[in-house]
Amino acid sequence: MNGIFAARKGILATALMTSIALVTSVTLAGAAGSPAPNSNGCTGGQLGITKRPFGATPDGTAVDVYRLTNSHCMRVKIITYGGIVQSLKIPDRDGRLRNVVLGFDNLQDYVVNNSPYFGAIIGRYANRIADGQFTLDGVTYELPKNNGPNTLHGGPMGFHTKVWRARVVGGQDSVGLKLRYTSPDGEEGFPGRLETAVKYLLTEDNTLRIRYRATTDEPTVVNLTNHSYFNLSGEGSGAIYDHVLELNADAYTPVDPTLIPTGEIAPVAGTPFDFRSPTSIGARIRSNHPQIAVGRGYDHNYVLNQPPSGLGHAASVFDPHSGRVLEILTTEPGVQFYSGNFLDGTLIGTSGRFYRQSDGFALETQHYPDSPNQPSFPSTVLRPGEEYDTTTVFRFSVRG
Numbered sequence: 219m220n221g222i223f224a225a226r227k228g229i230l231a232t233a234l235m236t237s238i239a240l241v242t243s244v245t246l247a248g249a250a251g252s253p254a255p256n257s258n259g260c261t262g263g264q265l266g267i268t269k270r271p272f273g274a275t276p277d278g279t280a281v282d283v284y285r286l287t288n289s290h291c292m293r294v295k296i297i298t299y300g301g302i303v304q305s306l307k308i309p310d311r312d313g314r315l316r317n318v319v320l321g322f323d324n325l326q327d328y329v330v331n332n333s334p335y336f337g338a339i340i341g342r343y344a345n346r347i348a349d350g351q352f353t354l355d356g357v358t359y360e361l362p363k364n365n366g367p368n369t370l371h372g373g374p375m376g377f378h379t380k381v382w383r384a385r386v387v388g389g390q391d392s393v394g395l396k397l398r399y400t401s402p403d404g405e406e407g408f409p410g411r412l413e414t415a416v417k418y419l420l421t422e423d424n425t426l427r428i429r430y431r432a433t434t435d436e437p438t439v440v441n442l443t444n445h446s447y448f449n450l451s452g453e454g455s456g457a458i459y460d461h462v463l464e465l466n467a468d469a470y471t472p473v474d475p476t477l478i479p480t481g482e483i484a485p486v487a488g489t490p491f492d493f494r495s496p497t498s499i500g501a502r503i504r505s506n507h508p509q510i511a512v513g514r515g516y517d518h519n520y521v522l523n524q525p526p527s528g529l530g531h532a533a534s535v536f537d538p539h540s541g542r543v544l545e546i547l548t549t550e551p552g553v554q555f556y557s558g559n560f561l562d563g564t565l566i567g568t569s570g571r572f573y574r575q576s577d578g579f580a581l582e583t584q585h586y587p588d589s590p591n592q593p594s595f596p597s598t599v600l601r602p603g604e605e606y607d608t609t610t611v612f613r614f615s616v617r618g
């Protein structure tokens with residue numbers, strides 16, 4: 219049985235807070251309470267959400283940015299285009315706020331230049347599908363190839379390019395946004411009309427919780443993720459080689475020269491892929507291991523040591539410079555660790571600086587790449603009457 223379909227109903231007790239139609243910034247929801255000042259001037263703020271216009275797509279569709287805040291200085295901006303996490307501010311060990319995700323400060327760049335998929339919801343199928351095709355129930359489906367011979371991240375017009383419908387949600391200790399998108403039958407070659415909902419929830423314990431749900435009217439394949447690139451020292455501050463990564467995985471899926479898994483589940487022991495003990499990302503990234511060569515660094519799916527059901531600990535990352543810690547929990551069986559190898563100094567990020575190789579890393583919780591063509595991998599098939607339901611948690615803290 220597919221782990222992804224193990225419903226986790228009731229874990230997010232949320233309630234519709236308000237419906238909104240605003241032109242300028244307005245506080246939409248907020249809990250009363252005094253700000254919690256800390257020694258370095260972060261006044262804490264309060265639980266709330268505001269909405270502002272963020273421009274329009276080339277076809278004239280309006281795009282909004284929602285700003286979610288909590289009373290512990292965490293601030294997250296999400297745009298309705300691509301469901302993109304555009305900014306995520308979190309204090310360092312001295313209380314200083316920095317934006318720790320890569321991105322752009324304007325919609326135009328997301329529409330034209332987001333080849334790295336900064337911050338976006340990825341669908342219908344995160345990661346690669348070999349030769350842009352798969353066969354399901356005896357029918358072969360052809361997908362647009364946008365990554366050499368393969369299909370990457372749902373195709374060129376995947377979910378990262380869609381304007382999602384937004385609704386404010388939340389509870390007593392959380393504030394959030396529910397995004398919906400209906401993908402028509404045949405979109406980017408995938409069968410079935412897919413009703414998709416992605417809920418972002420910011421909680422008072424400095425956690426961004428993401429729940430992905432989908433249903434279909436025909437058998438199809440689904441693999442959704444978020445493609446945020448993190449730099450815990452701050453976006454635009456240079457390479458992430460000193461970040462210390464721990465990955466809860468005994469194995470990974472080696473890839474061929476086009477980054478399609480060979481089908482092997484290989485132990486990480488004795489290789490540069492072993493992050494079971496905390497190790498800096500840069501420590502072995504220049505090793506001559508053939509898999510490092512293929513990916514130009516890390517660009518591999520890890521087979522997580524997951525509990526039989528529910529959220530498991532996938533990874534944690536510690537930045538010794540700022541003291542910021544990111545912990546990732548997920549219901550997914552895998553995570554793609556991508557060390558930003560193809561960032562090439564051509565894109566100017568949110569704070570006006572060029573992004574170069576390894577200026578950010580992504581940890582994309584997911585099912586394994588190319589599962590529709592790999593019968594030995596956990597299934598990504600979704601059938602009518604079933605519900606796709608996965609959750610991933612990004613939890614932030616600081617360490618001395």
Ligand code: BGC
Pocket residue numbers: 333334335345477517518554556560582
């Ligand atoms: C892939 C990389 C790709 C990047 C941006 C990652 O998920 O694994 O190979 O370059 O996304 O497209």
